[in-house]
Amino acid sequence: MIILNATKFCIATFLSNLGDVIYSVVIAWYIADVLQSGFLMGAVLFSLGLSRFIAGLLCGPVIDRIGAKLFLWLSDMIRTIIVLVLAILLWDHTISFVILIMVSVLFGAIDAFYWSASESIKPRLVATEYLSRLNSQYFTVVRTTIILGPLIAAWMVESISIEHSLIAISILYAFSTFLILFIDSKNSHLENINDNNDKTSYFSDLRLGFSFLNRQKMIFYLVITMFFVNIGANGVNVLFPFLAKNVSDDAKYLGYIYSSMSMGSLLTGLIFSVKSIHKVELKIIYLSFLLQATGIAALCFTQNFLIILIFVFVIGLITGFIGVLIPTFVQRSVPIHLLGRVNSIMMAISMLSTPVAQFIFGVSVDYFNIKYLFFIAGALGIVTSLSSLLINVRKGTPRETVM
Template sequence: MYLTTLTNKNIRYYLLGGGVSRLGDVLSGMAFLFLAYDLTDSTIYTTIMAIAETIPYLLFGLIGGVIADWIPRKRLLILLDSLRIPIILSVFLFHQTGLLSFSYLLIVSFVIQTIGCFFNPAHRAILPMITQAEQRASANSLYDTVSRGVTILSPVLSVWLLTYGTVYFFIVDALSYGISIVCLRKIHFTEEKNLAKKTVRTAVLSIVEFFSWVRKHTKVKYLFTVTFLVVFFNTWVWQVGLLLALTELTSNSKELYSILQGVFGAIVIITNLIIPYFIREMTLKTYLIGALLWGLGITYYGFMYSLTHFFIGVALVGIGLPLSSLARVYMLQTLVPENMHGRAFSSNAFLLYTANTVSLLLFGLLVIVTPIQWLMLGSGLMIITISLAALTISSVKQSKFRGSSPIDF
């Protein structure tokens, strides 16, 4: 199945360019934080740098999807990559000449992430345009596998680059954008011209139009709602809570946290590769089953709360998360009209980043007065409850409207 998908030259170049570009993004993301700390020796300024990497998605995430639907996507992607190369190289040049300051580094980080708000939805929207319907599940799986593989490869590459200096991360990032441009030029597909009037007013109306469309399409509405809630209850307990729990239980928390992330990444990759062999068409039910497994994993390591059981819980999350993630992408590709794909993926990203930000802020306050184990257990149980409730509703509606679509609200 994967060999058949990879015979499509467009998909090969899409995976190569996207994977290399993703590797550069991960490395530069780490480099911004490393340099911020080197320049200021302050955890507060380093935190500000981390916030600068997420705020653009809250400010420009939705408008990025509109632009991705307005402008020919291939031309837009090549233009954005071409802009990123000199911007990212300027950090290297300023550093080598002794002119680099925290303020400049903060501005560059903000600009690079802002460009990402426009690049990511356009790049994601290309995949359904270069694949046939029967290839979509395997192509999504391959792309997610490449993206996850990059997160495992990046720490190894970063250790090697650190022997030369943090600033060389930016050279690799600039090279990755160059490779991305070459790959994008090799991809060929037909795009329909968007004749819409391109003004600020029409941009706002375009966003309103998409959310009005979502309101009338219950599957997509449920998908967005459940995604926001699941990510909200997951983000803190996964990104921060797990590390803090390990700190309570062992003196080797950082090492064990890295090992757990490695185990998680390996299971996600294996799951991604296996799923298309069993599931060709993904529905809301597929998504909810993935979310249920995801919640079971968090509940398990929250309830057992010991090192051995953390590995079992993380393994369950590693099966549930990619299942729900692939189902979400597949549904957006198939249920949303092609001329709205940019807005669909940018809206999805906006919801994810909003859920992440709110989760980190709220749980960051709750942990002051609430034990970490309780927060983990409560979050896992909430994800299970949400998933089961949505599954129950979908089953009732399916039996009521038997003979229509697999899940019909």
């Protein structure tokens, strides 16, 4: 039953995330091709990111109180309806600026609930010793949708129109909604621990999540480390197109770079999908951050494209390893009745680093040589991870909570 639950969860995740990726590409193409508005593109992305951040900070107590499975189901159900309505509106009309902004705000908030609920439900699906496998499978599924989604979206837009593409996306969400109904998340392998008091207010529940992070200093330091390391790691994505341009005017070189990183991440995900990680220590996470940042900084020292691809592949490998380690550590260290709150706060702070990185490195590329920017991105990660590693060694690693 436990394996079947995890399988249903991963399939539902694949369908839902594939819908998300295809939707993002289709809407971006609609704005660029039909509306032809750079301002609208920026406004949609900004409203999406802002609503994700705000909802991410606030959604945790609700997920912990009501249940992660319900929010997974509601998220996909609401997205099914929204995308269907958009398809109907597009049939005879152009979608207005106001509607697109409203939809992006809704999608951003729904994403925050969905992602936080996905992380919170995992310990209820498998025993603790199998969490790293489930996290690896989840990571592999998400990375696969990121690779396949744009290809499918491009084919859809060219072959079956935007309206029919939106209908196909809604079908993906609907199938995911259906699968979630059959996931059993009743803690069959756990004690039914629930320290939530139904009489407590939403704000007291929210404060409890922040106070937990404040008390658990090592986890708090991890959140801060993630924020600064991610600025460098996300900044690299802004720099890659310019790196490819320096090599050749042929766009396929940018594809090679992204494919190399994706293959590295996928390989890590596949390895740990069948091999469990029995113990996760913060120092291993910080060392992984350090290796990732060193690989990024090393890109400034070579002009050979083959060596660049090797470095990027290794960065992808380490990024995949980090993507498995962090959720596994959090799920083992945080009491299950607080997972929604802690995950949502961590997710919101981590996501905030993306627009910060995009702005800083996007502006900087007009003023600085790209190889110096790779070094700066890597140096930021090296300094941050080394500092956190030294703090961790000095103060000791927190013990994992037994759930």
